[in-house]
Amino acid sequence: MNSVIKALQLQKVGDALLDSAQLTALIKYLKLFNEANPTKKTTLVATLTAHYGNQGLAKIIEAGQQVPKTARMANRLQTEQVQLWMGQGKTPEQVFGLLKLNKFWPLSWISSDLFNRPGLATWVKYLDDFNDANPDKKTTLISILSSRYSDKALANMLIQANKAQSTSSIAKRIQAEQTQLWLKHGKKPEDIFTMLQLEKAGDTLFENPLFSAWIKYADDFRLLYDTDLATMSTLISHYSDEAVAKMITKAHGNPKTKNIAERLESELQRDWLFTKQSTYDVFIMMNLDRTLDKVLENPLFSVWYNYGLYVNKMNLGGKWNPAELLTRLCGGDQQLSDVLIAATKVPSTRKMAVELQKWQMTRWLEKRVEPKRVHSLLGVEGAADDVSLLLYSKYVEGYDKLMGILARNAR
Structure with a gap:
């Protein structure tokens, strides 16, 4: 032969x-x-x-x-x-x-070309x-591979294998088996997070397939061992609150990561509430006070705003109104009004600006600011569009209704 x-x-x-x-x-x-x-x-x-x-x-x-x-x-x-x-x-x-x-x-304890x-x-x-x-x-x-490689070495190999289309399917399967083995041995989510080097992923963390796998692992661990360990506590031990918030806002714009962004934003809100972070604390934490004149253009503004809505939803006493803090930080009603009026002229911030103007009017009604003053604050005179006029008309309607109720109660 x-x-x-x-x-x-x-x-x-x-x-x-x-x-x-x-x-x-x-x-x-x-x-x-x-x-x-x-x-x-x-x-x-x-x-x-x-x-x-x-x-x-x-x-x-x-x-x-x-x-x-x-x-x-x-x-x-x-x-x-x-x-x-x-x-x-x-x-x-x-x-x-x-x-x-x-x-x-030679250094197979670190990695391998398997x-x-x-x-x-x-x-x-x-x-x-x-x-x-x-x-x-x-x-x-995994039973065969784990007898030859350490957890860290195998994790390093899987990280590299997940990046290549030719090996990603096998890597995902081994990773799933590895997850079950880790659960059996009770390995903590925070230890797995660092083993997978997710603390080095930066702003692409949510796009990393290993991160999705880690999220599932953390969920499975929590169910299996009946603990209150949260994914967010691990994240903010490696990334700042601002960095995590930036990842969330970025992930909201990607259909592939939108669901995880919504989930983690909710977890971040719960974490802030649990650690007694006020809306002011979060505003400063997000460094939103550094560019007040264009604060609505900052993607993190929506994270802060959503947290305020969450605080209201939890009904902890006292109604949060974003106009309260913004008025104080901007230096007064007129200064905030100027910021919001300017923001209504920018397509990307127009919707939020109008929303905040409504909050502003709620605050003015509570303080019984006279319509004449509001007319000036909203810049109704000479306004290029009818938004300011419409808001003003609603304010007058609300103001007259409030005054009527107060008058009847005074009799």
């Missing part, structure tokens, strides 16, 4: 074997050989394994699966390769070694087929 292999010059074909005339010739030869030698029958995969080795053949097969022209032949060979090992009674651990996946880097090695996909398929054929001997990817 060696003389035939040599004559076919398979060594010169290399990874292009599956699309070569040499392979076609070898298949024809093996058919004739088996017919002539029924007691010495061999298979294509056994012949190729003898020439290329288990890992070498796996490399050729996996490369061929990515090419439509050779995918059918590659899948056939992979099935035969798996059946060969199964017939030999090989365990998944043994096949891991046959494919040379157990060869470590996910870049040919044969990994073949090994995963073998493990699945082995489990199907041997339900009483079932094993998992």
Whole structure:
């Protein structure tokens, strides 16, 4: 057989074997050989394994699966390769070694090139087929890998593997199995957070697939161990409140991360309320006081505003009105009115500006500010649009109604 292999010059074909005339010739030869030698029958995969080795053949097969022209032949060979090992009674651990996946880097405790090695996909398929054929001997990817790599090393490998499309699906599966193992061992969410290096992700944290996996892990941990550990407490131990708020506002604009943004904003609000942060505290925490003249253009303004609405919703006594704080910080009614009027002229801030003007009018009604003064504050005279006039008309209506009620009560 060696003389035939040599004559076919398979060594010169290399990874292009599956699309070569040499392979076609070898298949024809093996058919004739088996017919002539029924007691010495061999298979294509056994012949190729003898020439290329288990890992070498796996490399050729996996490369061929990515090419439509050779995918059918590659899948056939992979099935035969798996059946060969199964017939030999090989365990998944043994096949891991046959494919040379157990060869470590000098610093394998830090990381490994496992996910870049040919044969990994073949090994995963073998493990699945082995489990199907041997339900009483079932094993998992993570049980084999965790016996060879530390949690940190495996986490580093998964971080890199998740970044590449070719390895992300296997990485996600191993990661899911790893999560179940961590839960079984009671590993705390904050320890997993740093192990996955999520504290280094920066403003792209919410887009990181490992972050979504960590969120799920934290949720599962909380349910399994009945603790009040929250994801937010871990986040703000590594990122400032302002940094987390910026991530949330950025994530709101991405359909893929919008749901997680809504959830984490709610958690951030609860955390602030639990730690007794006032709306003033949060305003300063977000550094909104640094650009009061254009404060509505700051994306974090909506985070502060939503927190105020949340405070009102919790009904803790005392009604929050954003106009109270803004008036004080801006230096008075007129100064805030000027800021809001200017903001109504900017498309991106117009809606919020009008909303705040309504809050402002509520405050004025409570203080019984006369319509004449409000007319001046809203800049109704000479206004370029009818928004100010409409707001003023509503104020007059509300003011007259209030005065009527007070007059009747005074009788």
